[in-house]
Amino acid sequence: MKRRTVIVGAAVGLAVQLVPSVLAGKLKKTVSEFYGQENITAGRVHLKTPPLAENGNSVSLVVEVDSPMTEKNYVQEIRIFADKNPVPNLASYRLSPDSGKAKVATRIRLSNSQIIVAVARMNDGTLWSGSSETIVTLAACVEPLL
Helix, strand or coil: CCCCHHHHHHHHHHHHHHHHHHHHHHHHHHHHHCCCCCEEECEEEEEEEEEECCCCCEEEEEEECCCCCCCCCCCEEEEEEECCCCCCCEEEEEEEHHHHEEEEEEEECCCCEEEEEEEECCCCCCCEEEEEEEEEEECCCCCCCC
């Protein structure tokens, strides 16, 4: 083995280890633009996306929140974020106890492989989150914003 190959391999290995923490930091910044310094707890939100999407133009997504949806305990809002998209706030849904279930199913566009995050605000003001990673083979959202 050549010394150059070993050095390049080590650099790539280090970069692969650092990428998740850098992306997590960027995603936290995007979410904090909407929620400020409010405490967001991981859990209660189940986000389902396909692990591999052949086309980023139409990726299925289901968000379900553990909530009885009663007058005293219900989900007020669900927001979905994809940090690598040109507009990271993908969707926002308002719910009430009359919704029956705290569940949303839709299709989204993804510009690249990334982690998608859903944040649910409960009627007591608490915030809960869940995430899912999807690998996109053919990217969408590649046209420049006007």
